[in-house]
Amino acid sequence: MSTVSSMSGSSGTPAHPYAVLAAQRLLPVLRNADADEAVRAAIRLLAAGCRAVELTTSTPGWAAAVARTAGLEDVRGRRALIGVGTVTTAAQAAAALDAGAAFLVSPYPAPEVREIAGRRGAVFIEGGFTPAEIASAVRAAGAAKVFPAHVGGPRFVRSLRAVLPDAVLVPTGGIRPDEVPAWIAAGATAVGIGDGLPADPAELAALFVDPACGPGRGAPGERGPAAQAAVQAGAQTAVRPADQPAVQAADRAVAAPEQRL
Numbered sequence: 001m002s003t004v005s006s007m008s009g010s011s012g013t014p015a016h017p018y019a020v021l022a023a024q025r026l027l028p029v030l031r032n033a034d035a036d037e038a039v040r041a042a043i044r045l046l047a048a049g050c051r052a053v054e055l056t057t058s059t060p061g062w063a064a065a066v067a068r069t070a071g072l073e074d075v076r077g078r079r080a081l082i083g084v085g086t087v088t089t090a091a092q093a094a095a096a097l098d099a100g101a102a103f104l105v106s107p108y109p110a111p112e113v114r115e116i117a118g119r120r121g122a123v124f125i126e127g128g129f130t131p132a133e134i135a136s137a138v139r140a141a142g143a144a145k146v147f148p149a150h151v152g153g154p155r156f157v158r159s160l161r162a163v164l165p166d167a168v169l170v171p172t173g174g175i176r177p178d179e180v181p182a183w184i185a186a187g188a189t190a191v192g193i194g195d196g197l198p199a200d201p202a203e204l205a206a207l208f209v210d211p212a213c214g215p216g217r218g219a220p221g222e223r224g225p226a227a228q229a230a231v232q233a234g235a236q237t238a239v240r241p242a243d244q245p246a247v248q249a250a251d252r253a254v255a256a257p258e259q260r261l
Contacts, residue, residue, distance in 0.1 A: 015079075016123070017081050018123070018168045018189070020052045021052055021170065021189055022189050022190065024052055025180060025190050026193055027170060027193065028053050028193055028194075029054045029056060029172065029193060029194040030042065030053065030054065030055050030059070031056050031058050031059060031194060032059045033059075033060070034060050035060065035068070038061075038065040038069075039068050042055065042069045042072075043069070044201070044204065045197075045204070046073070046074040046080055047074075047075050048075070048201060048204040049074060049205050049208035050074065050207075051074045051080060052080075052103075053069075053081070053082055054083045055069075055082060055084055056085040057085070057086045057092050063098075064099075066096060066099040066100055066101050069082045070101065070102070071100070082100065082102055083102055083105055084096035084101045085105035085107075085192075086106070086107055087110065087113050088110050089113070090112040093112070093116040093122075093124075097122055101122075105125045105126075106145070108147070109128060110126060113126070114141075118140075123141070123143075124140075124141050125137075125141070125145050125170060126141065127145040128145070129151070129152075134160060135164065138164055138168075142166075142167065143168035143169070144170070146170065146188075147173045147192075148172075149173045149191075149192075151173075151174075154182050154186035155186065157169060157171050157183060157186045160187070167189075169189050170188065170189060170191065170192055172191070172192025172194070173194075175191055176193075177196050177207055180193070
């Protein structure tokens with residue numbers, strides 16, 4: 001049996017992406033060569049205990065990858081939250097939501113995306129760098145992606161947290177997995193990671209430990225349930241066969257986005 005399964009019936013517990021990010025602490029951001037590679041990468045993360053994963057529009061065939069993964073569960077039986085990042089246009093936003101995206105992320109202020117998200121009741125984590133851009137995103141939706149985060153460092157997030165105490169702040173860009181605890185300590189809700197995720201299943205699972213500990217804060221050498229499951233699953237976790245109708249619909253959404261606005 002695969003450690004990652006599709007949703008059926010009432011299995012899996014609905015959860016708001018902000019709550020999941022606050023518990024997970026680390027948000028993987030996937031940029032892959034094609035849709036198949038993105039699906040495999042997402043399934044490895046779900047098998048490691050990660051629940052929220054961000055695919056990106058820079059991956060060819062990204063909408064099909066979203067459609068193929070949006071109905072999956074993680075290793076603990078929780079419904080996956082597959083988001084789409086680098087969303088900068090209304091067409092991309094509509095195509096992502098049509099494919100089943102649980103949330104949208106932009107790298108910078110994107111009024112078109114904000115409009116589509118508002119119209120369709122979707123979760124949108126809008127990007128910003130200046131305090132004004134970040135505050136604007138927070139006022140609109142309660143959350144902001146701080147990008148590129150490495151320029152300001154954790155001290156910048158600490159300053160933002162002082163004036164935006166209730167905001168969901170997700171710094172992303174130039175951050176390594178082993179640096180996540182420093183960013184969380186500075187006030188980040190979660191941290192976006194695009195590079196440096198380990199290939200070893202056990203090491204990958206170790207990043208998604210008990211939320212009470214946070215990434216990298218468990219006892220040295222401790223291996224939790226997610227790590228144990230990932231080791232047992234190893235490379236045997238198989239990619240779920242594509243849901244052909246969903247994939248075809250996603251492909252049509254990308255081919256003719258103007259018809260979906």
